[in-house]
Amino acid sequence: MQKQVTACWQADDKSLVVSCPSSRGGGNYLVGVTQKNGTILIAHSCPASQKGLRCWHIDKALHAFKEWRWWDSDVKNANIKSVAKKIQLDQNWKQIPIPGIEIDDLLEVI
Ligand SMILES: [Zn+2]
Numbered sequence: 523m524q525k526q527v528t529a530c531w532q533a534d535d536k537s538l539v540v541s542c543p544s545s546r547g548g549g550n551y552l553v554g555v556t557q558k559n560g561t562i563l564i565a566h567s568c569p570a571s572q573k574g575l576r577c578w579h580i581d582k583a584l585h586a587f588k589e590w591r592w593w594d595s596d597v598k599n600a601n602i603k604s605v606a607k608k609i610q611l612d613q614n615w616k617q618i619p620i621p622g623i624e625i626d627d628l629l630e631v632i
Pocket residue numbers: 551566567568569570571577578579580
């Protein structure tokens with residue numbers, strides 16, 4: 523299983539949604555990241571997050587979000603808050619290239 527973001531959508535100016543493969547395979551978790559008053563909220567629902575554990579989905583989503591808003595100094599200093607909430611795909615979202623994908627990951631794809 524690859525611990526990589528597989529797709530990315532822009533929901534609005536300050537919200538990003540990434541798709542992560544589930545560890546048991548066959549499914550995806552959507553992870554929503556949004557910025558609100560100096561806090562970055564990360565919402566998704568996987569078994570780990572429901573138990574209040576920090577999972578790789580959060581790290582990857584946060585990484586993508588920081589790369590996406592690299593010019594925003596508020597993002598660097600923001601508090602991180604994780605919320606156990608299921609995110610549903612919305613047809614109004616715009617699919618965008620995955621921000622901050624590492625060179626090594628790219629080489630694997632080529
Ligand atoms: Zn998770």
